[in-house]
Structure formats: C-alpha cells, structure tokens
Amino acid sequence: MTAVTNIQKTDVELGLAQQFDDTRANLPGNDWVDTLRENAIRSFAKLGLPHRRVEAWKYTDLRSMLKEAKTPADSDLNSVSDADLYQALGADLHGLGAHHIVFVDGIYDEENSFIIGDEAGLVHMTSLAETLDNPPEWFMQNFNKVNPREDDHVVALNTAFMRDGAVIEIVKNAKLKRPVHLISVSSSASGQAITERHFIHVEEGATATILESYVHLCAPDTQRNSVTELSLEKSARVNHVKFQLEGVKAAHLSNWMVSIRESANYRGFQFTIGAKVSRNTINVNFDGSHSEADISGVALLRDEQHADTTMDIVHGVPHTLSRELFKTVVDDRGRAIFQGKLTVKPDAQKTDANQMAHGMLLSDTAEFDAKPELEIHADDVVCGHGATSGELDEDMMFYMRQRGMSMDTVQTLLILAFVGESFDLIEDKEIRAAFIAMAQAWLGGKTGE
C-alpha cells in the first residue's frame, strides 16, 4: 500500500481530486452521504487509478488508458424524446413492453420514465438523487454494503461522485411479467464523466427481470462509471441483463455487486458490443445456502476495442451452485479479457462451481486473454473451469462452402452458433431475440457505430 501511495499522482488522479473539491457541494445528499463521499475519495486517494501491477487490473491499465479526467456531467437534464430512445435502443429493446427508468447523461429523466399500471404496486422506484437527499433508515443501513468492495478503485470513485441512479424495490412475492428496463443514454456531444449508481432490492419470493441498457445518441469520449448493488432476498429469482452499446470512443466502467440469499436464483447476462474501453466487474456473494447463480455473456469486438470482464464469485456458505459461460468474438485489433475468480470458503461444503470462457479470433491481430483463478478452502466441492481461444474451423468452413454457402454466410452461421450457446441462457425470449438480431447486424458490419 505504501508503495502505491508513494507513486507520483498522475494528472488524471490530481484532476479527479480537484473535481471532487469543486463539485462536492453540488452533489446530492445529506451529511451522511457527504461522509460516505469523503471516505470514498480518501480511499481513492490511497488507491489511485488501477494499473497493470494491480493483479485484478493486469490487462486493463486505467492509469494509462484514461488520458484525462472528464468534467462531470452537470445536473441539468438534456431533453431527449421517446423517439430518441427508440433510435438509441433499436425497435426490439424499445418495444419489450418493459417499465422504463431513463437516465440522460446520468440524470434521472422523469418525463420518459414510467412504471406500467398493471405492475405499479409491485415496483417501487425513486431516483438516487432524491433518496440521497433524504435517505430512509433502511437505505442507510444497506447502501454501499451489498457485497462491499472497499478496495475497488472504481467503486470508490463512484461513491465519491455518484450523481443519480435508481433505487428500486421489488415487493415481496411479486412476480413481475414485464422487465424493469434501466435505460442510460448519453446525449451530450462533448465527452463528460457520468457517474450512476443503482440500488436494487428484490424481496423474498419475488421474481423479476432487470435490464440495464447503456446506449448513446452522440458518440464522444464519455467516461461512464456505473455501479449496481443488487440484493436477492430468500427465494427471489432475478434475471439481470446488461446491454452495452456505448459510443465508439467511450470508456465504460461497470460494477455489479450482487448478494444472493437462501434459495435465491440469480441469472446474470452481459452483452458487450460498444465502447472503446470497457471494464465489466461482476462480484457475486453467496450469502445463503441452496442458492444458484448462472452468469454468462457475449462480447463482440472489432477495431481497437478493449473489453475486460472480471468476475469474483464467493461461495461463503454450503450448498450453492454457480455457472459461468462467456463467449467473445474479436476481430481486427480488438482485445478481450476474461478474469474469473472463484473463491470457496472453508464452510462452503457442497459447492458446485463451473466456469467457462471461450474466445474466437477473426484476425491475426485480435487477442483474447483468459485468467481463471480458483481459491478453494473446502474439501467436499466440485469446481471446474476452462478457457479456449481459437479461430473458425477450416474443415467446417470447407464443408459448408461445399454446400454452396458463401464465406460470409458460413462465418455468420458459425459465429452465431458460437455465441448462441451463451445467448440461449437468457430466459427472456424477447431480449434474447433482440440480442441475436444485434449480433447478426454486427456480423453484417452494421453495428458498432
């Protein structure tokens, strides 16, 4: 730690400290929140931006990747229309029949947000800004504590600068039929820093699909830092899906912090297609037995895109099950990283954990790095992991072309088949179909702008 503090601060780190001093008074929240922010910025001052000598950031050196501290997005809401959202999301995701909770450049947009009447009593939503100004007791007791990662550089920055987000409660035994769609759209023509924080509590026995979309109307060099704290109470069942189509110059830093209680079932999925640099951290804690987590994802990268998925799954109690299946397709000079850490604590007997990450490289300059990390302290467990990296199979391609299919058709079919195995794990059929259609468009070269 001393070694880190002694390293000379970069301009970006100094800039962030300055920005905190400048904006602190304008950020939402009472004294309790201000103290949280104060502690967070102190902890960030100690940690600095993560760099390659920090093991968890080995492949994604933010200290060299972030060239400047972008000005935080101001609190005036840019006006967007529903037609803009349609454009940013595409017809399929816009047309899910979901509840919409919209954030424009990180600010809650009440105009475009709605909870549809038939489920209005089941989903309680307030904006984070409003909650921070007047935090209820239960919020203070739980916020920033769902699977806390005090040593996470990016989470510390998020807590210091958080401006807005959604505080959502899915009520006990609610069985939601409509997805709750959190839509974060960047609309500004100039690159700015957007800091969002969502806090989602799914009560006992409730079932919900929560979709987070990060999309853009303009494509400047935005820096987004988004943290979602999600807790599943006993027997809750949640499909948690992320769609990331940021602009081509954007940096997207995302953290999911998930806590799973007894007999709960968590299904996470992340679809990464945009941004120049993205870091997707997924931290899952099993806090109750007989619970399950199935986490998967697809990333499609080209040009010089860099996408890092880093997971940390902690089995802390007996009888839990986790599955991960990530598929990544990389073209041009793109680079994909998968780091999967699995920890099985001494008490966590009967843990069943399996992790798979597969990369498909479409060019000689594409790169896929996979780093599994298993820490197992219990003896009666089943844990497995695997990672592969490869190209399209020449023999298979010959076979298909001999059946008359063009090279393009063959590649499209084989790549869709490759990623399809992960997409199949998305329970919501409409979301799955929307993603597959987007993957198809990506293969046709029509997406990525």
Place this chain on the structure above:
Amino acid sequence: MLKIENLHATVGGSEILRGISLEIPNGEVHAIMGPNGSGKSTLSYVLSGRDGYEVTQGTAMLNGTNLLDLEVDERAAAGVFLAFQYPHEIPGVATFIFLRHALNSVREARGQEELTTPDFMRLVKGKAAELGVKDEMLKRPLNVGFSGGEKKRMEILQMAIMEPSLCILDETDSGLDIDALKTVSEGVNALRSPDRSMLVITHYQRLLDYIVPDKVHVLSRGQIRHSGGKELALELEKSGYAEFVGEDAA
C-alpha cells in the same frame, strides 16, 4: 458431363495427382478404386476446391465450365456435390437451418427463386422420409451426435435436395453396416439420372454391389492405370491391386 484432362495437383509441395484424364458422360456412374495413398480423396478435394490442393496442370470441365476457375461455393452452385467420408459436425446450427442456407445459396447462384418456408419443409421432409431420416434429427445441430450411418444418410439427403450435376461420393461405405449401406445405396441409386454424372470413390467392391457402376477405374500413384467395366471391381477384389497397377507403371 465431367471431363478431366491431364490433371496434376500438389499438396504441400508434393505431387499427388500426376496427369489424370477421365470422362464421365451424363447419366453414368464411374467408380474409382485404388490402394491407400493413391490420390482418390485428393481427386475429390481438387474437384471441389479445397484449400491446400494446388492444381499445377490440366482442366476439369463440368458441362463446359472449368471448375478449377471457381471458388468452392461457386463450384457447388455449378453442380458439384461432395459426399464426405467424414461429414463434419456443425454445433449450434440446426440441420433445417443448414439445409435451407445451402439450398437457397445454390438456388440464388443458379438464378432460381428462394423456396418459401412451407415449400422447403415439404421438400426436406419428403426426401428425409425416403431416406429414413426422422424429423427429430432435422431439428438437431447438423451431424452432432449422429451415428456413422445417420451422418451418411444426411449426406445423401443433402445431395437429393441440392440437385447436383456431379456427385462425388468419397468412401461413402466406410463405417456403414449392411442395412445402412443398403439404405444409402438406394438413396444414391434414386438420384441416378440422365443429366447427372457420379463419381464413386471406394476401397472395396462391396459398395459396388449396391451402386452398380458403368465403369471402374484403378487409380495408383496419381494416375489412372486401368479402366474397365463393372466386372473389374470383382477382379480387383479377387487378385488385389498389384496386378493392375504394375510395379513399373510409374
């Protein structure tokens, strides 16, 4: 009609085909037999256009088109169909989807309209029933988990759907039991037609009891050493290849 003239080809720098000339008129079935390493499979790959098989001399004309000028998929559209010795498994691509892409690709290249979904389904299900391919198999990823016999049947089903003008069957009998051999052979025989040529590559005479050829050629060290009628296959079976290819034939 297929007309091959003085075909030479190398693989990894060594010459495997050393001047093959062969004519298969429309409506005829020719068998190529020969010992291991004689160039039988190479001939099938050279005709279908596989990467790594370099033609150094000669021509291969199918109904007036030089196949050697075309890409793999263009050759398929021109009518070349290769039934593989070891058909590949295509995980994640349902057989129906595969067949549909295959058929519509060649139809498009041949200037024909795409089949509508109902027409396509009728066509596939009809042909599948004739070959004893169950509907359930058509929903599964192509060849994944299929038995050897099922894979070969699937090759013949594809052949039936694609309506090629040249069928090349590469060791289609390998891995088949007698029952499967019969079904597959019946499927092939049903496709014999006055506007189609067939080239049957095999090690053993057994297949030729079921698919009776018009001519048999013996391939050895990259050349056709001997040609004859269907009875040649029986003679080969009795006396072995040595007598027909000769020690000094090269």
